[in-house]
Amino acid sequence: MNTADQYVKAIYLLQQMEDGPASTGDLADRLEVSPASANEMIGKLESRGLAEHEKYKGVTLTDDGIVRARDALQTYCIIERFLANVLSVEEFRTEARELEPVIDDLVAERLDTIIDRNPECPDCFDPETDACCHLDLAERAEVGEQRAD
Amino acid sequence: MSVGHQVDSDHQLARLLQIGIVLEEVVEARSYHHYQSLDDARLDPEIESLLEHAAEESAEHRERLEDLIDQLDAESVPFEQIEALVEAQYGSTEPDDFDDVLYDQLCNEETAYKFYDDLVGALRASDATFGIDRDRLVDVLVGIREEEADGVEAVTRIMNNRS
Numbered sequence: 001m002n003t004a005d006q007y008v009k010a011i012y013l014l015q016q017m018e019d020g021p022a023s024t025g026d027l028a029d030r031l032e033v034s035p036a037s038a039n040e041m042i043g044k045l046e047s048r049g050l051a052e053h054e055k056y057k058g059v060t061l062t063d064d065g066i067v068r069a070r071d072a073l074q075t076y077c078i079i080e081r082f083l084a085n086v087l088s089v090e091e092f093r094t095e096a097r098e099l100e101p102v103i104d105d106l107v108a109e110r111l112d113t114i115i116d117r118n119p120e121c122p123d124c125f126d127p128e129t130d131a132c133c134h135l136d137l138a139e140r141a142e143v144g145e146q147r148a149d
Numbered sequence: 150m151s152v153g154h155q156v157d158s159d160h161q162l163a164r165l166l167q168i169g170i171v172l173e174e175v176v177e178a179r180s181y182h183h184y185q186s187l188d189d190a191r192l193d194p195e196i197e198s199l200l201e202h203a204a205e206e207s208a209e210h211r212e213r214l215e216d217l218i219d220q221l222d223a224e225s226v227p228f229e230q231i232e233a234l235v236e237a238q239y240g241s242t243e244p245d246d247f248d249d250v251l252y253d254q255l256c257n258e259e260t261a262y263k264f265y266d267d268l269v270g271a272l273r274a275s276d277a278t279f280g281i282d283r284d285r286l287v288d289v290l291v292g293i294r295e296e297e298a299d300g301v302e303a304v305t306r307i308m309n310n311r312s
Contacts, residue, residue, distance in 0.1 A: 086234065087167060087226065098161055102271050103168070110172060110260045113179075114234035 001100050005072040006031065007041050008050055011059050012069035013127040021058030073122035075108040076100060077132050082111045084135055093130050156268070157277040162286075163223035165268055169293075170214045172264055174231035176257045177207040182235065183250045195307060196250060203254060203300065210261075210293050217289060220281045251308050258300035265294035 001009075010030045014022035028038040042059055045051040050065035061069055079099055083092040118124045118134045126133045156162050180200045215225045269290050272283070279286065 082168075082171075086171065086230075087164075089164075095161075095164060099164065099168075102156065102165060102267055104263050104267055106256075106260045107168070107172065107264045107267075110175060110256065111168070114171075114175060114231060114238055116238065 001072055001075055001103060001105070003041065003101070004045065004048070004050070005068065005075075006100060007038075007045060008061060008065050008069040009072040009076060011045075011051060011061055012066065012073065013125075015061065017127050018058075021054065021060045023058040027059065070122050071105070073125055075103070075105050077121050077125055078108040078112045078115065078117065079103055080131060081115045081117060081135060085115060086111075155275040155277075156271045157275050159221050159280045160223075162272075162279055162281075163218055163221045166214050166218050166221070167223070167226055169261075169264060169268070170211050170218070170226050171231055172261055173207040173211040173214065174226070174228050175235060176261065177204045177211070177228070178232045178235035179253060179257065180204040180207070183253065199254065199303065199307060200250070202303075203257070206296060206300070210296070213289055213293060217281060217286060222280070248308075248311075251304060251311075255301065255304045255308070258297055258304055262294060262297035262301055265290050265297060269294060 007027070010027055011022045014026050014030065018026075024035055024038050024042065027042075028035045031038065042051060042053050045059075045065065046053055049062055050068060051059050051061050053059050076096060080092050080096040083089040083095050083099075089095050118132070121132070124132045124134050156165065180203045184197065184200045184204075211228070218225055269287060272287055272290070
C-alpha cells in the first residue's frame with residue numbers, strides 16, 4: 001500500500017471518529033509523522049482531487065478520496081485478518097501497521113482467497129478498536145493487550 | 150504507523166517470508182485443485198503441464214523460503230493448514246473453464262512476482278542488519294522473482310496462442 005493510500009485511510013478513519021474533518025495534528029499523530037510531513041502530503045492529496053483542506057478545520061476526503069480510502073481499508077482488513085486468523089499473530093494490529101507499506105493490493109487480494117472476509121467489509125472496521133468487528137481473535141487479543149499494559 | 154517501504158527487523162522479514170510461503174502454498178494448492186476439477190475428457194496437455202510445473206515450482210520456492218526462515222529462527226506455515234483454507238474457500242472461487250484456470254494462474258504468477266519485487270526493493274532501501282547474510286537473501290529472492298517473471302510469460306504465451 002503506498003503512502004497516499006495510508007494517508008487517505010487514516011483521514012477516513014479519523015473523520016469517522018470525529019464525525020467531521022480530520023485535524024492535521026491527529027493525522028500526524030496517527031501516522032507517526034511530523035505535522036510538516038502531514039501538511040505536505042495533504043497538499044498532494046488536494047492536488048490529486050482526493051481531499052480538501054480548510055484552515056483551522058482540517059481535512060475532508062472528496063468522493064474519489066473516500067473510494068480510495070475504502071479500498072485501502074479493505075486491503076488493511078485483509079492483512080489484519082490474515083495475521084490474526086491464519087498466522088495466529090496476537091499483536092496483529094501492530095504487525096499489520098508494519099506490513100501495510102510493503103503489502104501490495106494484488107498480494108492482499110490473493111491472501112483474500114484463503115480468508116473468510118465478511119461481505120460488508122470495510123464497514124466492519126471499527127476505528128476505535130483498530131480492527132474488524134468480526135475478527136475471531138479481536139476480543140482475546142484485546143484482553144491480552146490489556147494484561148500486557 | 151510507519152509510513153514508508155522499509156523492512157528493518159528480523160521479525161518483520163520473517164513475517165514477510167512467511168507470507169511468501171503462504172502465497173506459494175496458495176498457488177500449489179489451487180493448481181492441484183484446478184487439475185482435479187478438470188475431468189479427463191477436458192484435460193488439455195498444455196494446461197496440464199502448466200499446472201504441474203506451477204505446483205512443482207511453488208513447492209520448490211517454498212523450500213527455499215523455508216531455508217531462509219530457518220536461519221532467522223522463525224517458523225514456517227504448514228502446507229496442510231493453507232491447503233485446508235484453500236479447500237474451504239475454493240468452492241466460491243472455482244474457475245469454470247480453461248480460460249478461468251489460465252487467468253487464475255496468471256494472477257498467481259503476477260502476484261508472486263509483485264510480492265518478491267516489492268520485498269527486494271524494501272530490502273535494498275533498508276540499511277538494517279539481519280540475522281542472515283543480506284546478499285544471499287536478496288540473491289535467493291531475486292532468483293525466485295525471475296522464475297515468477299518466466300511464469301507470467303509462459304501463461305501469457307499460452308493465453309495468446311489460444312485467443
